[in-house]
Amino acid sequence: MSEYVVSVSRKSITYTEAFKEIFWQRYCDGGDVGVIFREAGINPDIIKRERMRDLALSIRTQKEKATEVQMTVVSKGNAEPQKPTIPKARNKPKFSKFSLTDDEIANMFHQVAYMSQELEFIKKLFRWERRGQEGRNADERRACSIVKS
Numbered sequence: 662m663s664e665y666v667v668s669v670s671r672k673s674i675t676y677t678e679a680f681k682e683i684f685w686q687r688y689c690d691g692g693d694v695g696v697i698f699r700e701a702g703i704n705p706d707i708i709k710r711e712r713m714r715d716l717a718l719s720i721r722t723q724k725e726k727a728t729e730v731q732m733t734v735v736s737k738g739n740a741e742p743q744k745p746t747i748p749k750a751r752n753k754p755k756f757s758k759f760s761l762t763d764d765e766i767a768n769m770f771h772q773v774a775y776m777s778q779e780l781e782f783i784k785k786l787f788r789w790e791r792r793g794q795e796g797r798n799a800d801e802r803r804a805c806s807i808v809k810s
Contacts, residue, residue, distance in 0.1 A: 694714060
């Protein structure tokens with residue numbers, strides 16, 4: 662494992678802050694992602710191009726949003742290095758700006774119930790139509806067999 666890799670799991674790879682900074686600088690200078698990984702001692706054939714591009718996209722998104730992502734690995738004493746932590750998203754309201762009154766909510770429940778009834782009625786129509794066609798097809802088959810005899 663490379664000195665620039667902190668941890669590897671089935672779904673993700675965590676890189677050191679140093680690698681992310683080196684990667685971003687070389688990527689901005691027009692470097693190929695595969696070459697950047699190879700020069701860092703990480704086999705690009707194992708990582709695959711899509712993951713390498715995802716790293717570039719992730720760093721770009723962080724830079725554009727100007728979020729401070731803790732990319733340094735904090736270790737306690739001689740313990741194993743820990744995964745970097747990503748800060749939680751800024752506080753977003755749990756509910757939309759528009760609040761609904763009790764009457765509006767009751768009206769929506771009524772509309773949903775009404776549409777459910779309509780849907781069940783349409784399903785029954787299709788079943789009745791299908792049964793009617795099956796009956797007609799059976800009658801036609803019987804008529805054809807009588808004519809052939």
